[in-house]
Amino acid sequence: MPELPEVEVLVRQLDPCLRDRRVQSVAVRRAKIVRPYSEAELQAALVGRIFQSVTRRGKCLRFQFRESPGVPPLTVLGHLGMTGRIYLQSFQVPLPKHVGVAVDLDSARLIFEDTRQFGRFCLGELSQVSVGPEPLGTEFTPAVLQEAMSGSRQPVKVRLMDQSVIAGIGNIYASEALFRARISPRTRCCDLTSESFQRLWQSIREVLNEAIQRGSSIPFNGPEDRERLFHYGRNARATATNVSLAFQVYDREHLPCVNCGRAVERMVQAGRSTFFCTGCQPGASGNGIQKPGETAC
DNA sequence: CACCATGTTCCTTG
DNA sequence: CCAAGGAACATGGT
Numbered sequence: 001m002p003e004l005p006e007v008e009v010l011v012r013q014l015d016p017c018l019r020d021r022r023v024q025s026v027a028v029r030r031a032k033i034v035r036p037y038s039e040a041e042l043q044a045a046l047v048g049r050i051f052q053s054v055t056r057r058g059k060c061l062r063f064q065f066r067e068s069p070g071v072p073p074l075t076v077l078g079h080l081g082m083t084g085r086i087y088l089q090s091f092q093v094p095l096p097k098h099v100g101v102a103v104d105l106d107s108a109r110l111i112f113e114d115t116r117q118f119g120r121f122c123l124g125e126l127s128q129v130s131v132g133p134e135p136l137g138t139e140f141t142p143a144v145l146q147e148a149m150s151g152s153r154q155p156v157k158v159r160l161m162d163q164s165v166i167a168g169i170g171n172i173y174a175s176e177a178l179f180r181a182r183i184s185p186r187t188r189c190c191d192l193t194s195e196s197f198q199r200l201w202q203s204i205r206e207v208l209n210e211a212i213q214r215g216s217s218i219p220f221n222g223p224e225d226r227e228r229l230f231h232y233g234r235n236a237r238a239t240a241t242n243v244s245l246a247f248q249v250y251d252r253e254h255l256p257c258v259n260c261g262r263a264v265e266r267m268v269q270a271g272r273s274t275f276f277c278t279g280c281q282p283g284a285s286g287n288g289i290q291k292p293g294e295t296a297c
Numbered sequence: 298c299a300c301c302a303t304g305t306t307c308c309t310t311g
Numbered sequence: 312c313c314a315a316g317g318a319a320c321a322t323g324g325t
Contacts, residue, residue, distance in 0.1 A: 002303060079305090080303085153313080154314070
């Protein structure tokens with residue numbers, strides 16, 4: 001999935017397609033995806049309603065439905081988990097294997113597909129108690145980042161993935177942002193300097209924005225285009241537009257660092273793979289602070 | 298068979 | 312309270 005950039009690209013794609021479209025029928029093929037609601041509840045809430053907008057908050061999608069006299073506002077929350085996808089298909093195309101929910105509109109069918117079924121498509125607001133600031137929003141500043149992180153002794157990479165600290169950063173872009181900021185993923189948050197937070201802040205925004213730019217440049221028509229956008233890691237296919245080819249360290253263990261040529265390394269933090277370059281991200285076992293004037297590579 | 302995978306939540310242990 | 316580690320969820324690719 002779908003970390004922030006992929007969800008953002010998806011939302012931009014979906015919003016104009018769904019706006020003002022009316023829900024004809026809803027079919028739930030995997031009950032887990034809509035829990036704690038039932039298929040009947042989803043049908044009762046959605047059939048006849050008209051889409052107003054699709055927006056993003058962190059990694060979540062929000063489908064808002066039009067409000068009218070006597071018809072209260074309604075929001076459907078979508079979360080893609082690890083392998084979730086959302087797309088429109090014609091009625092003629094048979095339903096793929098792992099469809100969780102199919103929402104029939106007047107002229108097309110909205111499919112929520114999720115192989116591993118970690119995703120969600122259900123009524124109501126975010127289940128998460130607290131979601132941190134949007135990293136691309138104006139309220140996100142170096143000071144906000146520092147304030148949110150500096151009190152923690154956690155490794156910075158682990159903390160970056162905490163959705164209550166910052167919304168939308170996952171395993172891929174955590175590694176990418178730290179590489180760009182030249183900070184070791186092992187650095188404890190409380191050991192980062194203001195200068196490091198400044199670099200990290202900038203790197204987060206660059207890495208996310210560039211990924212959105214790449215994703216937005218991908219034509220989004222058939223299933224192959226969806227694969228280029230959502231298929232990562234060792235499953236990724238080496239197509240000219242595959243976004244994963246643009247990663248600088250993620251899933252590049254043993255490959256030469258794009259900066260210094262040293263082999264990219266992999267380690268496990270909080271149960272997840274972290275990719276980094278010991279040459280460019282000094283202090284892998286220290287504090288990650290660079291002396292002034294010192295070049296990492 | 299083993300290991301890995303874009304995420305979240307829950308549980309246990311220190 | 313915090314942090315870390317593991318397991319669970321369910322399926323597929325290598």
